[in-house]
Amino acid sequence: MRIYGDSISGNCLKVKWAADHLRLPYEWIETDVVKAETRTPEFLALNPAGQVPTVVLDDGRPLAQSNAILLHLAHGSDLVPADRYERAKMLEWLFWEQYSHEPYVAVARFQVHLGKSPDELEPRLVERGKAALQRLDDALAGRSFLVGERLSLADVSLVAYTRVAGEGGFELGDYPNVQAWIGRVEAALDIAD
Numbered sequence: 001m002r003i004y005g006d007s008i009s010g011n012c013l014k015v016k017w018a019a020d021h022l023r024l025p026y027e028w029i030e031t032d033v034v035k036a037e038t039r040t041p042e043f044l045a046l047n048p049a050g051q052v053p054t055v056v057l058d059d060g061r062p063l064a065q066s067n068a069i070l071l072h073l074a075h076g077s078d079l080v081p082a083d084r085y086e087r088a089k090m091l092e093w094l095f096w097e098q099y100s101h102e103p104y105v106a107v108a109r110f111q112v113h114l115g116k117s118p119d120e121l122e123p124r125l126v127e128r129g130k131a132a133l134q135r136l137d138d139a140l141a142g143r144s145f146l147v148g149e150r151l152s153l154a155d156v157s158l159v160a161y162t163r164v165a166g167e168g169g170f171e172l173g174d175y176p177n178v179q180a181w182i183g184r185v186e187a188a189l190d191i192a193d
């Protein structure tokens, strides 16, 4: 498998972490978003959306969208609950991550990365990001992981941008359940650095 990814991107790193956790062999092809390496004709032939992560499976079929890739890689593994309800809860978190968390927490970080100071971020972005972190904190009260008391794709996906939310000006100390969960997920994935 080839993974086209930008190492600064949580969407890409979550795919790498899942592949590492599942001991799947892959070749990582660093693809710089800021240098528009996702907009070349060769890349657009793999993913017309022009986004990383994109993977090319061993049989040559491409696949995009980080959470879809996670599901493909983890099919039949212990990262996907066998129980029907828990599997659906995991998907609930994956859809929520893409619509209500990543667009605020990740985008704030990216804007700071591109040169804005956290004070210059659009207030709505910050409010929505804080609301997402608070929702996670509430959901994690008295729990070790998001679904079924064991690591699942919900944790892999959501930890990606949550663990670096501070780089976008969010104060992770305000979310103690989230902080403790980040430590658990990092340990489970062996990604603490």
Ligand SMILES: N[C@@H](CCC(=O)N[C@@H](CS)C(=O)NCC(=O)O)C(=O)O
Pocket: 006, 009, 010, 011, 012, 033, 038, 050, 051, 052, 053, 064, 065, 066, 067, 098
């Ligand atoms: N929903 C997509 C989002 C992918 C995405 O936004 N990728 C960014 C990097 S994090 C990208 O490739 N941006 C380049 C572009 O849109 O031109 C996913 O989860 O994979």
